[in-house]
Amino acid sequence: MADYTKMWSELGLDLKSHDALLSILGSAYGDIFLSQKNRPGGMKYFDFVMSEVHGLRIQELMEAKAQGRIVVGSYCVFVPEELILAVNGVSVGLCAGAEFNFEGAEEVLPRNTCALIKSAFGFKLGKVCPYLEACDVVVGENTCDGKKKAYEILGPMVKDLYVIDLHQTKSEMGRALLKEEYRRFATKLENVSGRKITPESLKKGIEIVNAKRAAVKRLAAIRAADPAPISGLDGLLVNQVFFYDDPIRFTDSVNKLCDELEDRVKKGMGVVAPGTTRVMVSGCPMAVPNWKLPMLIESSNAVIVGEESCVGERGTRWLTESKGDTVEDLLDTITERYFSIDCAVFTPNPSRIDYVKEMAKRLSAQGVIHYGLQFCQPYIMESGPVEKELEKSGIPTLRLETDYSQEDAGQLKTRIEAFVERLEKK
């Protein structure tokens, strides 16, 4: 591995803490991912990406910046990468998946804040996220109360925090607000980058993001096969890398992986034995390196065949129509695409339940594990009605509420094993 110390130092990272973090992450990655059996060869690319997630990829960002491109960071799927690409910017997801420096985070945030938000602050205050430090703009969004109010506190800590306002209902006024906000964001990007968004540049941005989504959708479809050709851990990893990697290279790598997996399916090969209990996960997003729940599930005689999550199908299932000759027309199609997202912050949110049912059927999932991040009010509030509706439709559902710590791992494992047994007996 190359020596990135100089780069990290110039980004203002706390080198000692950062080294410690990388060492923990590297060893966790080895234990969780590299120890898996029958992994597809195509996962080697993602192993490499992960091994260089704070190295080569950051170097690429710095090179892009040196060439005059802007780096735009975000914490949510409501920030349109299409627009960022249209000003030749680089879009990156920001670090929020690890329990790092929560003591620091709790000095500025309430203790009853979800781990995802605490993690973002822990990384910032601990100076260990090179993505965040490389950003020209950090984009927040008014999704949940926790994030909405946390951005007020994050603002003074970062170079340029920009917040996109969001609707709360799927009304015509809500749609108009979203479009207005995307128009305002486009102007912001034009101002920061010094580049004008043209119909051509925007169409190109849409094309690149659509291709990336199409590749991940192709992967999602292949996972319907029995035996599962890829583990849930690896499936999630691809969805996580979606937010960090160069989009064209990522698309190419996912498609190569899919070629291999389709070949596996033809040959009846899988990562698990045929008939292994199949579950899907639904709920809160799992950012890198939040692999806790899938690891517990896949070490309990089950395989995860899909994720109904923002880091999963909720984040990628809609493509953006590339229809229209003006930026205004394209802003309409972009708005339409993002307006469809059925995050639990919206009320009411019936399409999410419908989609979970549809996914379970398509993927032949025998049960659904609902993942609620502790203190995430929208998803945890919605999980009751989701469970009720799924059970009514004959889909066994297990509701779990957890955080990033390992303290409850034993207890969760017991509940997951009991659930898998319930599914086996069906």
Next chain:
Amino acid sequence: MADYTKMWSELGLDLKSHDALLSILGSAYGDIFLSQKNRPGGMKYFDFVMSEVHGLRIQELMEAKAQGRIVVGSYCVFVPEELILAVNGVSVGLCAGAEFNFEGAEEVLPRNTCALIKSAFGFKLGKVCPYLEACDVVVGENTCDGKKKAYEILGPMVKDLYVIDLHQTKSEMGRALLKEEYRRFATKLENVSGRKITPESLKKGIEIVNAKRAAVKRLAAIRAADPAPISGLDGLLVNQVFFYDDPIRFTDSVNKLCDELEDRVKKGMGVVAPGTTRVMVSGCPMAVPNWKLPMLIESSNAVIVGEESCVGERGTRWLTESKGDTVEDLLDTITERYFSIDCAVFTPNPSRIDYVKEMAKRLSAQGVIHYGLQFCQPYIMESGPVEKELEKSGIPTLRLETDYSQEDAGQLKTRIEAFVERLEKK
């Protein structure tokens, strides 16, 4: 006291639980309110109202219904009473201030839900809120995540749940959304009541609500005097009764109380000795019978001189302009009035901090106690920046986070006493 058993039974109340509740409330009221010294004679009216809060007042609602008037219940100051009065309806605040049947509430809500929301469900599921049962329409609003998602669960439990969507930022689009929502609510009220809103009926509604607010503002102003002419408990009680009582009778009673208090001030009389430590409370609303914190504060050698809360000045400080000749014009002034409210759900929310400072100065409050209801993310998130800004301005601030239980009362009292000592030493 009259026998209301038949009425309660017809409303579908669980008579046994309801009797138990009333008995506890009655005895708590005696202990907390009637035991106070030097109370103004004008509080007798409010004692009477409270003694008949589930009796005579409900009978009045039933009589109003028999005369064809509709009863509209709500849980938030964003539901315009002006519009309800314009269709000759009766507006009532709904029960959400007591720890009642939380076990029942936790069967349908996450445990990590604030006590106010749990209370609303506990009352509904336990069948002990005659206000809720008397309602023709229950109005929710998309303020915080907790309430927004809880209304989805409450919907099937009540006769007619109607939800008002709200903005999240004070933008032009936010203002347009609010107006559109109030227009939609006006139509809803017209449909349910069978009455048309006219400029005259709406002006009359505005006039009645403004008079009520003006009376409470008059009371708030008088509390600037030293010695305080009225206790914080009684001041809060008036603000609580604001939501339940007949508005015209209430206004008259508050003004009579103010006459008496002004006379007290002239004579230098108070409920406490001159120089008693003065604090104000800022934060989450306290619905009847949530008197826990004021009771702890006022039994700790301090007097509360004001409430920066939705049950307090945040709920009443703005009047509605009665300007314009059409319903559309008046909807504009109503929107303008409610758009000013600086609830912590908005981002950013700087006017709230400015107002807390202004209030502290006007009321000669020596310190601010910030009341955060556990799991209320907006206020608890905002409390950090509020404390920081107030302390910077030389206003000592104590941040408390609590719920409706009495378990932490001893610990809170210790912290409050230490805070009062800090203020005494200044």
